[in-house]
Amino acid sequence: MKKFEERLGRLEELSETIRDPELALEDALACFEEGIKLAKGLEKDLDRIEGKIQILMNQPEGPDEKPELDLFTQGED
DSSP, rough: OOOHHHHHHHHHHHHHHHHHHHOOOHHHHHHHHHHHHHHHHHHHHHHHHHHHHHHHHHHHTTTOOOOOOHHHTOEEE
């Protein structure tokens, strides 16, 4: 699997390519499909990264502290 930055760069390339008024409809559709797949994969990666950050931010600072569980109790109001 390619690195996040490489996939993001490819998505940017596709975005520029699809804006070309000379691009054939079939090619534009292929670029669009590839772009959608890349965007969904990047979104999943960002969600995983955000989850890891939330866990790291809620870790106890000392051995006697307990982690905050706000991450897991959201929406239970």
